[in-house]
Amino acid sequence: MTEVTPIDGKNGRKAAASSATNKDASLDGLTDLYYYVGNGTVIKSGHQTSDSPDFGTFRDSLLPGDYYVYVSAAPQPIPEHPVGAFPEIFYKGTTLVVTAETPDTISLVLARRVGLLELNITDAQPSDSIRVTCSYEYASFDEYRIMPMGYRTTPMPITARSTTQFSEFILTVSYLTITIEYLDRVSHTFKSKNLSAKVENNNKTTITGKLYPDAPDSPQSQFNIKVDRTWGDSPTNINF
Incomplete structure (x- = not known):
């Protein structure tokens, strides 16, 4: 979500x-x-x-x-x-x-001039290996013209604030691609999930969901998206 x-x-x-x-x-x-x-x-x-x-x-x-x-x-x-x-x-x-x-x-x-991107992986555990990045964030900020410049050539890491929460201020006012790389608990191989969400000035965009299935044969839960445009x-x- x-x-x-x-x-x-x-x-x-x-x-x-x-x-x-x-x-x-x-x-x-x-x-x-x-x-x-x-x-x-x-x-x-x-x-x-x-x-x-x-x-x-x-x-x-x-x-x-x-x-x-x-x-x-x-x-x-x-x-x-x-x-x-x-x-x-x-x-x-x-x-x-x-x-x-x-x-x-x-x-x-x-x-x-920024929004806040927050990702909550509700079923994450301390032993899990999870890395979150975003693509299409701006690369620089011109303080004279107070405008961002260019896009980063490599994905920007999103900092883990706790076991389940990742967050970062975002300068881009547009859609980002958020990539979650994680070690699967069953296969012990690295997998990735891509999400798309828009970040807007003076607003917090929160993405909430699960990565891991509840049982070995059950499908993985999806991340749901909701937008509250209150300033x-x-x-x-x-x-x-």
Whole structure:
């Protein structure tokens, strides 16, 4: 079964708390903020970490004109080309017209740029040998344009969080192929099962099912898919 529900950031990956005293409460758990301003090329940029007293506020001055502002945030530095999965990324891009009437403070509310993929193999045992990967995940993330780039040339591992649960943040907003490789308990040979599920921003996609037959002669159980398209309610507010 696949179920999509809002995600709240509490997925077994505890991020460092921010030490900034004047930050917005929605920044709790985030450690890195990236700020870019451009008009075709990058004009200004900034990177804040959670030990900054101004964490969550970028102060800048711009000449009158039209600009595009990009801000992204995460509970760890955002890798350009990660070996494993991306962290939980929040982002916002907006146009900005600077005039004499432009307000001194502009607030941006960042939205999640990732979904959470969770696979529950309900009959898995500690002695089982199970490996889960996904194909068609993005290979890199451009912090200036806050957009993903390219696809990975090899399947990305999905981390085992327990004996029965595998999960990872996913940047791709599209259908993934999830491959489960496992050692059959009867034949003691490796087998594989491919599943297809869509992962969407700010939603959790849950796949639940069994791998092993209940008896030697019974067929293997199937994985069922269900989608709940309710959006989460965890905005991140950035002032600059």
